[in-house]
Amino acid sequence: MTALAGGSHSATSWHYEGNTADIACKDPTDHCVQLEDFCRSRDYVEVCYPGSTCGGHETWVHCALFYPGAFGRAEDGEVGEKID
Numbered sequence: 001m002t003a004l005a006g007g008s009h010s011a012t013s014w015h016y017e018g019n020t021a022d023i024a025c026k027d028p029t030d031h032c033v034q035l036e037d038f039c040r041s042r043d044y045v046e047v048c049y050p051g052s053t054c055g056g057h058e059t060w061v062h063c064a065l066f067y068p069g070a071f072g073r074a075e076d077g078e079v080g081e082k083i084d
Contacts, residue, residue, distance in 0.1 A: 014046055014064035025050070026059045039063035 014020040025032035032050050039047045039061060046064035048054030054062065 017064075019067060020046070020062065020064040022057075022060045022062050024060045032061055035061040035063070039065070043067065 015022075023035055025035050036047060036049045042063075043066040044064060045066050046062065048057040048062035049060075050058050
């Protein structure tokens with residue numbers, strides 16, 4: 001896992017809701033498609049991966065799940081609508 005709420009993310013990033021993880025998927029083996037499928041099989045709000053329209057995710061899968069605290073502890077209750 002490369003990032004939860006740390007790293008360099010925008011102020012409106014899902015990472016700060018505790019429901020998002022960036023997971024490396026190129027080394028030591030390429031398993032990006034499997035991670036993308038895993039995220040899509042859950043109740044996701046955002047998924048970015050190598051080759052996606054999100055851009056900048058060439059070595060990892062960014063998986064934001066709908067429920068707060070999915071990958072950590074959310075600070076305040078519910079996940080709201082993301083504002084870009």
